[in-house]
Amino acid sequence: MTVTFAEKLERIPHYEPGTSLDDAKARAETPDAIKLASNESPFPPHPAVIDAIARAAEGINRYPDPDARALRRAIADHHETEPGRIAVSNGSCEILLAAALALCEQGDEILFAWPSFSIYPYLAPLCGAREIRVPLGDGYVHDLEGMLEEVTAATQLLIVCNPNNPTGTHIPAERIDSFVESVPARTTIILDEAYIEYQINDDPDTTLDLLAKHPNLVLLRTFSKCHGLAGLRVGYALCSPQFRAAVDAVRQPFSVNALAQAAATEAIRHQDDVADRVEKNVIERVHVEERLRELGFDTAESQANFSWLDLGDLDEEEVVESLAKAGVAVRPGTPLGGPGHLRVTYGTRPENERFLEALDALT
Ligand SMILES: *Cc1c(COP(=O)(O)O)cnc(C)c1O
Numbered sequence: 479m480t481v482t483f484a485e486k487l488e489r490i491p492h493y494e495p496g497t498s499l500d501d502a503k504a505r506a507e508t509p510d511a512i513k514l515a516s517n518e519s520p521f522p523p524h525p526a527v528i529d530a531i532a533r534a535a536e537g538i539n540r541y542p543d544p545d546a547r548a549l550r551r552a553i554a555d556h557h558e559t560e561p562g563r564i565a566v567s568n569g570s571c572e573i574l575l576a577a578a579l580a581l582c583e584q585g586d587e588i589l590f591a592w593p594s595f596s597i598y599p600y601l602a603p604l605c606g607a608r609e610i611r612v613p614l615g616d617g618y619v620h621d622l623e624g625m626l627e628e629v630t631a632a633t634q635l636l637i638v639c640n641p642n643n644p645t646g647t648h649i650p651a652e653r654i655d656s657f658v659e660s661v662p663a664r665t666t667i668i669l670d671e672a673y674i675e676y677q678i679n680d681d682p683d684t685t686l687d688l689l690a691k692h693p694n695l696v697l698l699r700t701f702s703k704c705h706g707l708a709g710l711r712v713g714y715a716l717c718s719p720q721f722r723a724a725v726d727a728v729r730q731p732f733s734v735n736a737l738a739q740a741a742a743t744e745a746i747r748h749q750d751d752v753a754d755r756v757e758k759n760v761i762e763r764v765h766v767e768e769r770l771r772e773l774g775f776d777t778a779e780s781q782a783n784f785s786w787l788d789l790g791d792l793d794e795e796e797v798v799e800s801l802a803k804a805g806v807a808v809r810p811g812t813p814l815g816g817p818g819h820l821r822v823t824y825g826t827r828p829e830n831e832r833f834l835e836a837l838d839a840l841t
Contacts, residue, residue, distance in 0.1 A: 489603035491596075508805030514823040514833055515807040517643065517673075517784050519706035521758075521826075524751045527707070527744045534740035542736035549734070549743045553714055556746050557686055565722040566742075568733040570672060570700040570713025571597050574637075575604065576725035577696070581634045581666055582607040589628055590637040591620045593644055593815030595670060598637055607634065618645035618778040618786060622657045629661060636661060639670040641677050644814045644821040646780030648677045651684035658692050666721070668696045675704045675752060676759055677781035686716065693718045703783065704755050705745045710738040759783050762824040769834050773841055784823045786816070794818055797840060804836035 522528075550561040567573045578601035582588065585608070590598045592611035602609035610628050615621035620638060629636065638657070641648040649657075654669065661667055674682045688695055697716040702708040712734055715721065734742075763780055770777050770787055778786040789797055789811075797820060798810045811819030822833060 486603050486606065491599045491603075508803075511802075511805040511807060512825060512829045512832060513807045514784075514825050514829065515809045515821075516708070517703060517782070517821075517823045518708045519704060519755060519783075520824075520829060521706055521755060523706045523741065524745065524748045526748065527741050530740045530744035531737050534737050538736050540736070542732055542734065542739055544731045546734050546739050549712075549739045550714075552743045552746050556749075557683060557716060559686065559689070559716065562719045562722070563689070563716055565715040565717055565725055566734050566739075567713045567715070567725075567729075568735075568738075569702060569711040570670070570698045570715070572711075572729065572733060573696075573698055573713060573715045573725055574598070574601060574668070574670075576729045577635060577666065577668060577721075578602070578605045578607065579728040580724040581605075585632060586634040587630060587632045588635045588637070589625060589633050591625065591639070591642070593618075593811075594637070594639045595643045595672075596814060598639075601635070608632075614642070614645065614647075617647065618642070619647045620649055622649070622653065626657070626660055629665060631664075633662075633665045635666050635668065637668045637670060639672075641673040641780075641782040643672065643782070644784070644809070644811070644816065644819075645778040645786040646673075646782035646784055647778050648679055648781035651680040654685060655688055658688055658695055661694070663692075663694050666694050666696060667692070668698055668715075670698045672698070672700045672703055673782040674699070675756055676763075676783050678756075678760060679781060689716060689718075693720070696721055701742045701745060704752055704759070705742070706755070707738070707741055707745060710735075710741055712738045712742040759824055762827065762830055765827075766822070766824055766830050766834070770837075773834070773838055784821055786811075787820050787822070789818050789820055792840065794820065797837075800840055801833070801836050804832070804839075806833045806836050808833070 546566045550564040553564045554561040582605040584606040587610055588602045588607050589610045591614055612625045700713040767777055776788040794810050801808055809821040
């Protein structure tokens with residue numbers, strides 16, 4: 479006799495670590511390998527954030543504030559809303575998993591676009607729901623009309639990733655507004671805005687105005703990307719108090735640790751630093767996208783901190799392998815739902831040059 483595990487485990491996608499195998503491969507090849515595989519910020523946190531972590535470290539014999547009051551207050555102040563509308567989490571992925579558990583039963587449906595964020599396919603198998611994937615439309619952009627057509631009485635959760643990972647494409651807030659209007663009020667809509675700071679079409683807080691009108695809307699944000707705190711795991715949702723209570727009911731207390739709370743509370747005070755990171759990213763985006771086109775690659779129109787490129791005749795596996803040999807870790811498209819493509823995160827200028835040179839050598 480041996481132990482057996484839940485049947486649903488068979489349906490959960492095989493785990494592809496975020497700090498991907500390709501990264502390990504690249505490191506094995508060259509000690510100075512660069513990581514352009516996980517959409518992290520190439521810049522360390524603000525020095526004041528590191529100080530805040532050091533100060534908080536002295537008190538970690540105590541449990542953190544289970545309600546993360548200081549952090550939720552700081553986030554609420556920043557977005558000019560109420561702390562009651564802020565749910566914080568151990569990375570924003572925790573909110574996605576908790577939302578699936580809190581919203582869905584057997585037979586319910588979870589609707590999202592594809593290719594989109596690699597965590598979404600975990601949700602339905604975890605909670606026994608059925609997943610409906612709607613292919614991206616022209617230009618790798620969400621097909622919102624197509625998604626609306628798939629909404630049924632069973633659709634408990636609908637996710638729109640904007641800008642979309644892995645394609646970087648952005649839907650303007652005006653389109654999001656009319657889309658949210660069209661979705662029935664019984665369906666929870668999660669707008670995953672992990673990269674919203676990086677886009678320059680709209681003020682990143684435009685979508686906040688929709689929250690007041692639509693209690694079924696959840697905006698998902700993270701400190702992992704442009705705030706540079708991926709290693710600490712802090713995310714948050716701007717949501718109704720009911721949604722916050724629901725996700726709290728299905729996850730452990732104290733999910734955001736003391737160092738993470740202190741760091742994020744400090745990080746959100748430094749909006750000048752965020753603006754600086756965003757500006758640097760825009761400069762790299764323009765540069766990398768232009769060079770990629772010069773090299774003959776078609777790319778999706780990125781409004782994020784990464785490019786999604788069509789490899790054309792090149793073999794995806796060989797390209798990833800060769801880049802790894804040159805010490806550049808990127809993400810192959812196949813596990814992300816886009817065979818024949820590559821996702822590359824923007825690093826510093828020298829890092830981006832190294833990627834472009836290594837890619838150029840293959841064409
Ligand atoms: C990186 C990312 C997140 C953030 O995940 P965390 O758990 O907050 O680190 C959320 N959504 C998308 C689409 C992402 O790419």
